[in-house]
Amino acid sequence: MSSGPVIETQLRVRYAETDAMSIVYHTNYIVWFEVGRGEYFWQQGMNYADWERQGVYFPVSEVSARFLAPAHYGDLVTVRAWVQEVRSREATFAYEVLLAETGQQLATGWTKHLCVDSEGQVVIIPSRLRKVLEGGSEHEQK
Amino acid sequence: MSSGPVIETQLRVRYAETDAMSIVYHTNYIVWFEVGRGEYFWQQGMNYADWERQGVYFPVSEVSARFLAPAHYGDLVTVRAWVQEVRSREATFAYEVLLAETGQQLATGWTKHLCVDSEGQVVIIPSRLRKVLEGGSEHEQK
Amino acid sequence: MSSGPVIETQLRVRYAETDAMSIVYHTNYIVWFEVGRGEYFWQQGMNYADWERQGVYFPVSEVSARFLAPAHYGDLVTVRAWVQEVRSREATFAYEVLLAETGQQLATGWTKHLCVDSEGQVVIIPSRLRKVLEGGSEHEQK
Amino acid sequence: MSSGPVIETQLRVRYAETDAMSIVYHTNYIVWFEVGRGEYFWQQGMNYADWERQGVYFPVSEVSARFLAPAHYGDLVTVRAWVQEVRSREATFAYEVLLAETGQQLATGWTKHLCVDSEGQVVIIPSRLRKVLEGGSEHEQK
Numbered sequence: 171m172s173s174g175p176v177i178e179t180q181l182r183v184r185y186a187e188t189d190a191m192s193i194v195y196h197t198n199y200i201v202w203f204e205v206g207r208g209e210y211f212w213q214q215g216m217n218y219a220d221w222e223r224q225g226v227y228f229p230v231s232e233v234s235a236r237f238l239a240p241a242h243y244g245d246l247v248t249v250r251a252w253v254q255e256v257r258s259r260e261a262t263f264a265y266e267v268l269l270a271e272t273g274q275q276l277a278t279g280w281t282k283h284l285c286v287d288s289e290g291q292v293v294i295i296p297s298r299l300r301k302v303l304e305g306g307s308e309h310e311q312k
Numbered sequence: 313m314s315s316g317p318v319i320e321t322q323l324r325v326r327y328a329e330t331d332a333m334s335i336v337y338h339t340n341y342i343v344w345f346e347v348g349r350g351e352y353f354w355q356q357g358m359n360y361a362d363w364e365r366q367g368v369y370f371p372v373s374e375v376s377a378r379f380l381a382p383a384h385y386g387d388l389v390t391v392r393a394w395v396q397e398v399r400s401r402e403a404t405f406a407y408e409v410l411l412a413e414t415g416q417q418l419a420t421g422w423t424k425h426l427c428v429d430s431e432g433q434v435v436i437i438p439s440r441l442r443k444v445l446e447g448g449s450e451h452e453q454k
Numbered sequence: 455m456s457s458g459p460v461i462e463t464q465l466r467v468r469y470a471e472t473d474a475m476s477i478v479y480h481t482n483y484i485v486w487f488e489v490g491r492g493e494y495f496w497q498q499g500m501n502y503a504d505w506e507r508q509g510v511y512f513p514v515s516e517v518s519a520r521f522l523a524p525a526h527y528g529d530l531v532t533v534r535a536w537v538q539e540v541r542s543r544e545a546t547f548a549y550e551v552l553l554a555e556t557g558q559q560l561a562t563g564w565t566k567h568l569c570v571d572s573e574g575q576v577v578i579i580p581s582r583l584r585k586v587l588e589g590g591s592e593h594e595q596k
Numbered sequence: 597m598s599s600g601p602v603i604e605t606q607l608r609v610r611y612a613e614t615d616a617m618s619i620v621y622h623t624n625y626i627v628w629f630e631v632g633r634g635e636y637f638w639q640q641g642m643n644y645a646d647w648e649r650q651g652v653y654f655p656v657s658e659v660s661a662r663f664l665a666p667a668h669y670g671d672l673v674t675v676r677a678w679v680q681e682v683r684s685r686e687a688t689f690a691y692e693v694l695l696a697e698t699g700q701q702l703a704t705g706w707t708k709h710l711c712v713d714s715e716g717q718v719v720i721i722p723s724r725l726r727k728v729l730e731g732g733s734e735h736e737q738k
Contacts, residue, residue: 184343185621186346186623188615189612190506190615190668191511192618197481197484201328204328205324208326212386217386218385218386219384219385219386222385222475229475229477229521229524230480230521232519232520233480233484233521234517234519235517235518237514237516237517240513240574242361243364243616244359244360290524327473327474328473328481331474332474332476332526333648335474337469338656338659339624339627340623342622342623343623371663371666372663373662374660374661374662375622375660375661375663376660377660379655379657379659382716384474466634468631485612488611489608492610492670501670502670503669503670506669526645527648528638528643
């Protein structure tokens with residue numbers, strides 16, 4: 171279990187994200203997980219793009235999601251993201267998507283990530299990245 | 313030419329929006345046009361989803377876009393949207409996408425829209441929608 | 455467990471499906487699951503769109519996926535889809551995505567679906583749809 | 597004008613490609629343009645991915661599309677792609693999207709491409725690529 175922060179991001183549902191059922195197509199909730207995860211890194215003072223430029227990648231190796239209630243075009247939704255577990259070479263983020271106006275839970279899920287180098291080899295998570303995942307920001311380390 | 317407002321929206325580039333060239337895949341700029349257009353309606357006090365519930369649709373009948381410089385993951389971009397022309401049954405929005413930090417122009421374009429009913433027949437733009445397109449908000453009309 | 459058929463679909467990776475790691479963005483494998491599921495229905499003589507026109511929907515309520523090896527632009531991939539379990543109001547499809555040339559496993563996963571009516575209420579799976587899910591085609595029933 | 601071949605690709609509309617109007621979201625026709633363009637290269641014996649590995653990129657610098665009639669989930673569509681013009685540093689592809697069953701025209705458009713190197717500098721189109729764009733296949737050259 172992580173004692174790190176829960177980061178909230180708000181976004182408005184795009185028409186491009188809806189499908190013929192007039193609701194958000196299911197994989198877009200998982201794209202929103204990515205948006206929430208990116209925001210987690212930003213708010214911890216870390217630019218994930220910089221890590222990639224240094225050859226450290228954090229691809230999704232596993233995803234699980236439950237869709238509880240549909241979002242519609244124009245809805246304002248809140249994505250909550252936090253780190254659930256950190257191991258030496260992998261970490262798990264967890265997510266919750268809520269309808270911003272009412273707080274109704276729309277989806278929950280998690281993604282597991284492996285730390286890999288530019289050759290695609292699994293490597294030990296660098297200590298500065300590990301610190302961010304454990305909830306201490308990069309800023310604090312400097 | 314329209315004398316209406318130019319509406320600005322900011323968004324951060326998602327990883328899902330990038331491609332194997334490490335830049336934003338070109339059709340996503342056109343999705344951002346949609347985001348800017350939706351924001352135009354919101355800021356004019358209009359909920360486009362409500363119009364659809366009343367059987368008034370405004371699908372894209374034509375699009376043109378020029379890609380001038382690439383956006384990358386994590387970039388903050390500004391989408392500027394305004395109404396360029398309103399006719400009895402169609403209207404044209406124009407757009408500009410800028411890198412928020414520097415103001416560098418990344419893309420420009422326009423979309424033409426036909427007003428159609430729930431049977432897909434082209435119809436005259438309802439006067440309240442026309443007012444919004446001409447830059448007078450729905451709020452003002454009440 | 456289902457004794458129904460395993461349906462294979464081949465598709466070529468689109469540039470739009472890649473991301474800045476030069477590999478396929480993870481949610482696109484789940485879109486491919488949908489392509490494989492649709493092909494399952496087609497090959498069982500069923501047009502899913504017809505069911506929706508009759509007010510029977512089969513939205514994804516849960517998804518799980520593991521990403522084992524990356525696909526790249528231009529790769530030909532095989533999606534294998536089959537029904538794993540059918541209950542009175544829900545069913546589970548399972549999937550495997552392979553690199554067509556070598557048979558290398560790229561991703562595995564499953565999706566759970568609830569049968570709902572046009573009001574979004576969960577309903578018992580109609581017997582004809584149930585038959586298709588159990589591996590007997592619609593054709594056979596006529 | 598080009599005297600090269602017109603390449604046809606067939607694809608079935610994905611649920612992921614539809615939107616809340618129950619029709620295909622407009623930018624997906626432009627993704628299909630990309631699919632048709634990729635198939636053009638394949639059928640000319642050229643693997644575009646190999647060119648990128650050699651540092652030759654062919655990004656979209658401009659796009660224009662007209663949407664004439666909607667495609668729906670499950671529709672089989674034909675994408676026709678051909679080279680319209682080749683200049684020293686840029687080329688233009690043109691496209692037509694048809695409903696396969698009836699031949700009804702759904703969309704038309706074109707994309708302009710600049711030839712750039714791995715630094716993003718515009719360069720002269722290499723002669724082998726130029727040959728492919730002019731309708732002579734890579735195979736013929738060997």
